Amino acid sequence: MNKKIAILAGLMGSLVATAAHAFPDRPIQIVVPYAAGGSTDLSMRLLAESLQRHIPDSTVIIRNQPGGGGAIGTSAVVHARPDGYTLGSGAQGPLALLPHLGSTDYTLDQVDFIGLVSRSLQVMVACKDAPFTDFDSFMAYAKTKAPQIGNSGAGGANHISTEAFAKAAGIKVESVPFGGASEAVAACAGGHIDAMVVSPAEALPQVQAGAVRPIFVEEDKRIDLFPDTPTAKEKGVDFTWSSWKGLFAPKGIPAADLKVLRDGIKAAYDDAEFQKKMTDMGEFLQFEDADAFAKRAEKDSVTAEAVIKDLGMYQMNKK
Amino acid sequence: MEYFSYLLPLLQFKVLWAIGLGTLGGIVIGALPGLTATMGVALLIPMTFGMAPIMGLNMLIGIYIGGIYGGCISAILLRTPGTPASAATVLDGYPMARKGEAGKALGMATIASAIGTLFASIVLATLAPQLATVALKFGAPEYFALSLFGLTIIASLSGDLLKGAIAGCLGVLISCVGADPISGVLRYTFGVSGFASGFSFTPALIGLFALSEVFTQLENLGRSDVATGKVSGRWPTGKDMRDSANALVRGSIIGTIIGIIPGTGSGTASWIAYNEARRSSKTPHLFGTGHAPGVAATESANNAVCAGALIPMLALGIPGDVVTAVLMGGLMIQGLAPGPMLFQTRPDVIVGIFGGTFVATIFMFIFGMALIPLASKILLVPRRILTMSIVVFCFIGSFAINLNPVDLYTMVGFGILGWGMQKFGFSQAALCIALILGPLAEANLRRGLLQTGDDLLAFVSGPITLLFLALSLLSLALPFIQARRARRAATA
Numbered sequence: 001m002n003k004k005i006a007i008l009a010g011l012m013g014s015l016v017a018t019a020a021h022a023f024p025d026r027p028i029q030i031v032v033p034y035a036a037g038g039s040t041d042l043s044m045r046l047l048a049e050s051l052q053r054h055i056p057d058s059t060v061i062i063r064n065q066p067g068g069g070g071a072i073g074t075s076a077v078v079h080a081r082p083d084g085y086t087l088g089s090g091a092q093g094p095l096a097l098l099p100h101l102g103s104t105d106y107t108l109d110q111v112d113f114i115g116l117v118s119r120s121l122q123v124m125v126a127c128k129d130a131p132f133t134d135f136d137s138f139m140a141y142a143k144t145k146a147p148q149i150g151n152s153g154a155g156g157a158n159h160i161s162t163e164a165f166a167k168a169a170g171i172k173v174e175s176v177p178f179g180g181a182s183e184a185v186a187a188c189a190g191g192h193i194d195a196m197v198v199s200p201a202e203a204l205p206q207v208q209a210g211a212v213r214p215i216f217v218e219e220d221k222r223i224d225l226f227p228d229t230p231t232a233k234e235k236g237v238d239f240t241w242s243s244w245k246g247l248f249a250p251k252g253i254p255a256a257d258l259k260v261l262r263d264g265i266k267a268a269y270d271d272a273e274f275q276k277k278m279t280d281m282g283e284f285l286q287f288e289d290a291d292a293f294a295k296r297a298e299k300d301s302v303t304a305e306a307v308i309k310d311l312g313m314y315q316m317n318k319k
Numbered sequence: 320m321e322y323f324s325y326l327l328p329l330l331q332f333k334v335l336w337a338i339g340l341g342t343l344g345g346i347v348i349g350a351l352p353g354l355t356a357t358m359g360v361a362l363l364i365p366m367t368f369g370m371a372p373i374m375g376l377n378m379l380i381g382i383y384i385g386g387i388y389g390g391c392i393s394a395i396l397l398r399t400p401g402t403p404a405s406a407a408t409v410l411d412g413y414p415m416a417r418k419g420e421a422g423k424a425l426g427m428a429t430i431a432s433a434i435g436t437l438f439a440s441i442v443l444a445t446l447a448p449q450l451a452t453v454a455l456k457f458g459a460p461e462y463f464a465l466s467l468f469g470l471t472i473i474a475s476l477s478g479d480l481l482k483g484a485i486a487g488c489l490g491v492l493i494s495c496v497g498a499d500p501i502s503g504v505l506r507y508t509f510g511v512s513g514f515a516s517g518f519s520f521t522p523a524l525i526g527l528f529a530l531s532e533v534f535t536q537l538e539n540l541g542r543s544d545v546a547t548g549k550v551s552g553r554w555p556t557g558k559d560m561r562d563s564a565n566a567l568v569r570g571s572i573i574g575t576i577i578g579i580i581p582g583t584g585s586g587t588a589s590w591i592a593y594n595e596a597r598r599s600s601k602t603p604h605l606f607g608t609g610h611a612p613g614v615a616a617t618e619s620a621n622n623a624v625c626a627g628a629l630i631p632m633l634a635l636g637i638p639g640d641v642v643t644a645v646l647m648g649g650l651m652i653q654g655l656a657p658g659p660m661l662f663q664t665r666p667d668v669i670v671g672i673f674g675g676t677f678v679a680t681i682f683m684f685i686f687g688m689a690l691i692p693l694a695s696k697i698l699l700v701p702r703r704i705l706t707m708s709i710v711v712f713c714f715i716g717s718f719a720i721n722l723n724p725v726d727l728y729t730m731v732g733f734g735i736l737g738w739g740m741q742k743f744g745f746s747q748a749a750l751c752i753a754l755i756l757g758p759l760a761e762a763n764l765r766r767g768l769l770q771t772g773d774d775l776l777a778f779v780s781g782p783i784t785l786l787f788l789a790l791s792l793l794s795l796a797l798p799f800i801q802a803r804r805a806r807r808a809a810t811a
Contacts, residue, residue: 035361036358036645037357037360037361037644037648038645042652045364045365046365063722064722065723066516066721067519067721067723068498068512068515069515071512072512072516072721075512103512154499154500154502155503156503174769176770177500177501178766179762182581182637182638182647186455186581186582186631186637189455189636190455190457190458192459201651205656205657205659205661206636206658208658209660211635277652280651280652280653280654282651313502317504
């Protein structure tokens with residue numbers, strides 16, 4: 001009996017002792033709301049590796065919690081204890097879009113942003129045998145008939161952004177949802193749809209093979225990978241869209257610990273090895289601090305809300 | 320000659336070591352329910368960052384090939400498909416183990432897996448660019464016809480046609496839970512956010528096959544508590560091999576073709592191969608009772624998918640299944656975007672991968688054969704202890720896959736369902752097939768209708784569509800024709 005009490009006391013003592021240590025004194029978990037192996041997952045693994053090098057004495061691990069288009073993992077982070085040990089991979093779909101569909105138990109207001117490390121750029125491509133080959137012929141065709149544009153999932157970022165473009169350009173499109181980006185790319189290369197939106201890195205091999213043609217870039221400026229492809233902006237459609245790769249946390253983390261994390265992500269971003277690997281993978285590196293990231297998220301959320309209302313999908317999954 | 324020089328890096332000790340380690344790791348990952356080949360590859364991609372492409376990628380391919388093979392170990396010994404690819408192996412593998420032929424079942428599975436992968440690897444190395452275009456021919460109507468053909472398997476597999484149909488319909492209904500594939504509306508989730516993606520497939524399979532068997536054994540616990548005891552030798556007899564030749568050929572070809580078609584995978588391939596082997600067999604009644612050709616068909620098919628799925632991935636940059644999609648991420652990190660250009664710019668990588676699949680297959684065969692006596696010792700554990708350990712693994716495996724507690728309810732629910740089905744003679748295989756193909760059929764039917772403006776004619780035109788529709792009709796009519804012929808023979 002005495003022995004048990006002694007062990008118990010010892011254990012409790014060790015708890016007190018660790019609590020006195022500086023943050024972080026145990027592993028930090030980054031929840032990726034998608035299955036392992038996708039581009040978000042791989043970027044986060046690179047970021048975790050770099051964070052570990054730049055936050056002293058830290059261990060950063062990745063936890064994959066897929067499902068519900070990212071809502072399940074994101075919800076787990078929003079409702080986690082705000083102690084800085086559970087962070088989330090800040091993805092556009094689950095944070096800026098899904099709350100408007102009513103399928104989440106959280107909203108964008110419930111999170112604190114830590115920082116953004118890269119963006120996934122978007123290129124609209126004309127698929128094999130499409131009745132258009134560039135921006136002008138695309139717009140001309142769209143005036144007569146709604147082009148069938150594939151996306152990686154109904155209500156996902158890919159779907160909503162295409163509809164947002166159609167709204168900005170004043171055209172009608174027919175969105176064709178697929179079960180993931182690679183299914184849509186297969187249908188596009190096979191000529192079963194007219195167009196789709198992909199990341200430049202995914203588009204490049206297909207463009208080189210002559211299966212698809214880039215129509216326009218959803219950025220402010222032309223991009224290095226496709227220097228001859230115009231932006232929507234220079235063609236007179238005020239539309240940009242990209243998705244995010246960054247970190248967020250549940251609201252309420254002690255200010256000092258939050259600062260450790262925010263400084264940490266900046267240092268991790270500046271790491272040369274991190275930058276090289278991200279670039280090799282085709283990611284577009286760009287750092288934004290917590291405030292800028294929060295503004296970006298807010299802006300995308302407002303754009304998405306309007307489009308989702310137009311589509312009649314607003315709060316459709318509300319319990 | 321130049322091409323052979325690209326194979327030389329494969330002979331370096333460190334590369335062989337990496338492939339061997341990957342394959343062995345894959346077998347272990349595959350054998351553990353809840354750890355799938357997809358997860359294994361995904362989790363090890365970061366390890367390959369610093370490796371040369373030939374070494375890193377072939378290690379991942381080793382994990383893939385080992386992982387899909389490894390699933391058969393637990394499927395045969397414990398009725399627990401280690402990965403969804405091995406669900407069909409349960410049908411004949413487990414009864415073989417119960418008959419005291421566990422060693423032979425595993426041996427047959429290992430030989431079949433090796434033959435399937437080798438066949439598909441040869442196709443990959445010789446015909447990849449020509450065959451890859453098949454992947455591009457599949458639009459919504461073609462996928463719908465393919466899944467319809469797959470669903471007709473239920474008619475011939477389930478024995479009692481009515482009960483089979485009921486089980487199949489139940490499976491299709493169950494697969495409606497979750498987000499609607501076209502509109503994104505959540506269906507039948509009853510406000511539980513964990514069901515937003517529907518019932519997770521792996522936990523459902525673990526419940527359906529493994530937990531249900533635990534319940535059945537608990538019922539019989541008092542009556543027969545004898546360990547199977549006998550595990551037999553690992554080499555199938557010459558007669559077994561002769562009987563299985565037909566199944567091996569069909570399994571390898573079907574697996575390779577299904578591998579090339581994106582969006583389908585080893586699960587679909589093994590069921591179709593099983594059915595084809597049974598249909599063309601002289602002794603179809605032996606299937607399901609512990610018949611070696613049943614194991615040969617499913618295992619050759621699911622492993623042929625591995626190399627088959629690499630064909631469109633390497634030749635077109637379009638992954639043939641989920642694992643190759645993850646593998647493509649591994650290639651991109653190396654700055655190698657797969658596609659026709661890669662054949663011209665980096666033939667060394669392409670030829671290295673071709674060679675790597677052969678090396679990984681050889682390792683898989685050696686490790687598999689060496690592990691059989693060790694693995695089958697598990698059957699010497701007294702039944703009641705083994706059964707309870709399986710329960711623990713059912714729970715760990717179901718939770719590990721997505722870390723979603725709702726998956727545990729799914730697993731238990733499907734366990735009870737599977738036990739009930741077994742007790743009242745409903746086919747669990749029929750339910751499993753419907754769970755795989757129901758969503759494929761629905762999504763493509765509705766996508767096709769959306770694209771053609773509700774024109775049903777598109778679903779009965781085009782050569783591939785018509786081929787699969789004809790096969791479906793044939794597969795439905797065949798049992799009746801055979802029965803009639805048998806009657807006529809009896810009266811004559």
